[in-house]
Amino acid sequence: MSDKKVSLDDIVSLCKRRGFIYQGSEVYGGLAGTWDYGPLGLTLKRNIMNLWWKTFVDDREDMYGVDAAILMNQKVWQASGHVDTFTDPLVECSECKSRFREDQIDTAKCPTCGTADSFAEARQFNMMFKTNVGPVDDESSVSYLRPETAQGIFTNFKNVVDSFYPDLPFGIAQQGKAFRNEISPRDFVFRSREFEQMEIEYFIDPKDWEKIFETWVNDIEAFLEQLGLPKTSVHKLEVPNEDRAHYSKRTIDFEFDFPIGRKELLGLAYRTDFDLMNIQNNSGKSMDYRPKDGSPALVPHVIEPSFGVERTLMAVLTSAYTQDEVNGEERSYLKLPVHLAPVRVAVSPLLKNKPELVAKAREVYAMLKKEYGNVMWDDNGNIGKRYRRQDEIGTPYCVVVDFDSLEDDSVTVRHRDTTKQERVKLAELVARVKE
């Protein structure tokens, strides 16, 4: 096994070559900070998002899902503090007019034109994308593309309580797009202008916050393990007071050893009653929750696990990218967990110009496709090339129908990680490629 570390270039080039992720609007020269998912990237992304939803919503009794509108009343973002404080420090070179985030460069010298001392004092740049809703372009029609999915949860807190009367603690979960006009989008999908989040607002009685916060640390760690991320690559950073978001009393950033270094993967924050109180004060509507046991009404506090889909996907690809040697030849492959692999099984006839093999392989393909959905028909090139291609996209099993299959109703199953092959009876095939 080679211990060469995976580089960002390895991942970007694999993603492009094999149809995972393309640059947004590439045909017109691209649009910085935007990315398009191809067939395999989309399936991998969906597999991650579905696993998250199953783990944190479907498998629990205390979770409720919502899917709120991306465009929201501007009062949402005034009340949440985003209009005033969701900013990054922007500097502009007086010589070449290039703009940067102040904390990402050495301001002594412009990284674009090399001019020394060309930056004036930073100004605060609001990262929300502003737009107008409806035909009139004035202040009253201003809206923003949401920079976090969280506010669509808070604004539906009362609706969910009124419809379902859940006991505290309970959570509301949402997955969906978020938009930030990042000054310097960079590092592939790691810092994009359009991305997806998976967020939970977990409503609690404040007296329980410390205990529940710890439970969430454990739940998050268990989920990251399901994604196949090695424990040694995940690090918890206790975010110091001065670096925490304006609403948080405690934050742990879960960092991951990405090819670009150790960086934030997701955050876990104790948001107190900051958001519900802001909504109450600005909307005039009570956010009181009345416990069923008759104890006094309260505005619940909130623990917020906030995952970015793109960073999770990048961590999954980084962990899965493996290089080894097979028969003296270097091979790179994605050692994805079976439940995340975009293609679970590839089915091939040994030779594509033998109609009897093709017909039998088509039967096998139809049987597996009906069971698993993400099954690929692959008859391009010779068998060796097919294996290499499937290894590269992380397909755990390749099934080959050969002349013996016509006699003995068995097929060859080739395993991605070991490259070992075994004969499997068709009657046992569906179960054999389960996990």
Ligand code: GAP
């Ligand atoms: N509701 C809390 C919140 O939005 P955040 O730390 O600003 O907190 C949460 O964002 C997560 O969203 C991050 O940990 C990261 O995974 C993801 N994220 C944030 N900005 C991003 C960007 N520009 N590109 C890709 N992912 C981003």
